[in-house]
Amino acid sequence: MNIYITLDYELFFGEKSGSLENCIIKPTEAILKIVDIYKVKLVCFVDVGYLVKLEEQKDEFPNLEKDYNKVTAQIRHLAENGHGIDLHIHPHWEDSYYDGSKWVFDTLRYKLADFSPDEITSIVTKYTETLKRISGKAPKAYRAGGWSAQPFKGIGKALLKNNIAIDSTVFPGGYYNSSDQYYDFRGIEPFRNRYKFSDNLTEEDSGGNFTEIPISSHKVSPLFFWKFSFLKLMKQDKHQAFGDGLAISKTKKDILRLLFSPSNSVVSVDGYKASYLKKSYKLHKKNKVEDFVIIGHPKAFTDYSLSQIDRFLKNLNPTDEVVTFNQ
Numbered sequence: 638m639n640i641y642i643t644l645d646y647e648l649f650f651g652e653k654s655g656s657l658e659n660c661i662i663k664p665t666e667a668i669l670k671i672v673d674i675y676k677v678k679l680v681c682f683v684d685v686g687y688l689v690k691l692e693e694q695k696d697e698f699p700n701l702e703k704d705y706n707k708v709t710a711q712i713r714h715l716a717e718n719g720h721g722i723d724l725h726i727h728p729h730w731e732d733s734y735y736d737g738s739k740w741v742f743d744t745l746r747y748k749l750a751d752f753s754p755d756e757i758t759s760i761v762t763k764y765t766e767t768l769k770r771i772s773g774k775a776p777k778a779y780r781a782g783g784w785s786a787q788p789f790k791g792i793g794k795a796l797l798k799n800n801i802a803i804d805s806t807v808f809p810g811g812y813y814n815s816s817d818q819y820y821d822f823r824g825i826e827p828f829r830n831r832y833k834f835s836d837n838l839t840e841e842d843s844g845g846n847f848t849e850i851p852i853s854s855h856k857v858s859p860l861f862f863w864k865f866s867f868l869k870l871m872k873q874d875k876h877q878a879f880g881d882g883l884a885i886s887k888t889k890k891d892i893l894r895l896l897f898s899p900s901n902s903v904v905s906v907d908g909y910k911a912s913y914l915k916k917s918y919k920l921h922k923k924n925k926v927e928d929f930v931i932i933g934h935p936k937a938f939t940d941y942s943l944s945q946i947d948r949f950l951k952n953l954n955p956t957d958e959v960v961t962f963n964q
Contacts, residue, residue, distance in 0.1 A: 638922060638957040641850070641930045642672070642906070642946070643805065645725055645780065646712075647684035648882060649936060654740040655882020657704045662711060664879035664935035667943055668906075675950045677959035680721035682780045682805075683712060685764035686730025688771060694735050701735060709771050716772040721961030724768060724801060727782030728752060728760055744885065747817040748785040749792050761795035778803035778850075778962040784811065784820040790836040797846060803962050804838055805930060808852040810901030815888050825851065827901075828924040850962075852930045853904040855917040861909075862895045868909055875944075878908060880936030906933035911945035918949065929957075 646661060648654040665681075672679060688708070695702040716722045728751070732743040749757050769775050779792075779801050786792060786806045796802070809829050811822040824839050835845035868876045894900065902910065904917045914931070921929050933942075950959075 638926065638954075639928045640953070640957055640959045641680050641805070641928065641961070642677070642933070642959060643680040643682060643780070643852070643930060644668075644933045644935055645684070645782075646681045646935065647725065647727065647782075648687060648740070649880060649884050650727065650729070650742050650744065651883035651885045653881075653883040654742070655880045655936060657708055660880040660882055660936035662707060664938040665711060665715075667879070667938065668933075668935070668946065671943060671947045671950070672959075674947075675953075675959075677950065678718075678720045678961050679715070680723060680778070680961050681712070681715055682723050682725035682778075683768055683772075684725045684727050684730075684782070685768045686727050689764065689767055690730050690733065690735070690740075692767070698735060698737065712772050716774050719961075721778075721963055722768065722772040722774050722776060723778040723780070723962060724761075724765060724776040725780050725782060726760065726764055729782075731760065744817045747783060748819060749781065750785070750788055754791045754794070757791045758795040758798060761792070762799055765799040765801070774963075776801060778805055780804070781806045781820075783818045784808070784813070784822075785818050786838055787820060788836075789838045793836060793847060802846055803848050803850060805850045805852060805962070807838055807849055808854040808901070808903045808932075810854055810856070811903070812901075813891060815891070817885065827854065827856070828921060828926050830927050850928050850930060852932050853917060853921055853926070853928075854901045855904050855913050855920075856899055857902050857913070858899055859896050861913075864909070866896075875941040876909065876939050878936065879938050880934075882936065903932045904930070906931055906942050906946045907937035908939050908942050911942035914945050914949050915952075922954070 648660050691705040695705045728749050729744045729747045807822050809825040809827050831850045832841040833845040834847050835842040
C-alpha cells in the first residue's frame with residue numbers, strides 16, 4: 638500500500654485568519670520532528686494564494702515581508718529535504734487583502750468555478766509559477782480548496798496547461814453545500830482505488846488525462862461529533878489546536894446532520910479525528926486499497942493528533958511505503 642501524509646498548508650478563512658507562526662510554521666515543524674524519525678516524507682498542498690498576496694503587499698507592510706520570508710524559507714526547506722510541494726488553491730484570495738492589522742476575506746468567490754474560464758487559467762498558471770519559483774519544484778498534483786473542485790472542466794484545462802495531471806480532492810461519500818462551498822462525492826464508493834477521469838472528477842474514464850487518488854474516508858457515527866464537541870468544551874491541553882484563527886462557520890443544517898446521522902469524513906491527522914486513523918488504515922488494508930491518503934491541516938494539529946501519527950508510523954506494516962506524488 639502507498640501511504641500519503643498530505644497537509645493543506647494554509648491559514649484560517651473565517652473572521653480571524655490566525656497567525657502564520659501558530660497556524661503553519663510551528664505545527665509543520667512539530668510534525669517534521671516526527672516524520673524525520675521514521676525517514677518518511679510529507680506532501681504539502683501549499684495555499685499559493687496566500688503567497689501571492691504576501692508578495693503583492695509585503696512592500697507596504699513590513700510584518701508581511703517578515704511573514705513572506707519565513708513561510709517561503711520553510712517551503713524551500715521542505716522541498717530541499719524531499720517533501721512533496723503541490724498545488725492548493727483557495728481562489729478567494731483574489732478578492733481578499735490585508736488592511737494593516739488583519740486579513741480581510743471576501744469568500745463570495747470561494748470556488749474556482751465562480752470565476753470565468755480565462756480567469757481560472759490565469760489563476761492556476763500564476764499560482765503554479767509562483768509555487769515553482771519559490772520551492773524550486775514544479776507541482777505534480779492539485780487539491781481544491783474546501784474540496785470545491787466541481788464543475789471540473791475549466792479547472793482541468795488550466796491544470797493540463799500547467800502539466801498537472803493528478804488530483805487528490807475527492808473523498809468517498811463526501812458532501813457539503815453552502816453559499817460559499819460545494820462538493821458532492823456521494824457517487825464514489827468506499828475504499829475506492831485510484832482511477833482515470835476527464836472532465837468529471839467523480840466519473841471514471843479509462844482514457845482520461847487525469848488520475849484521481851482519493852483522500853481516504855471513514856464512516857463516523859454522530860457519537861464521534863458529540864465527543865468531539867465535548868472535548869472542545871473541556872479545553873484539555875492535549876486537544877488544543879496549534880492554530881489561533883477561526884474557520885468559516887458550517888451551516889446549521891450541516892451541524893445537525895453530523896450530530897444526528899452517520900456521515901463520511903476524511904481520514905485525518907487533525908485533532909480528535911486522528912483517533913480513527915489506525916482503525917481506518919486496517920479497514921483499507923482489508924479491502925486491498927492501493928493508496929491510503931491521509932489529510933491534515935497544520936493549523937488543526939493538537940498534541941493528541943501528533944501522538945497518533947507518531948504511533949501510526951511506528952506500527953506501520955513494513956510492506957507499506959510512505960510516498961509523495963513526485964514518486
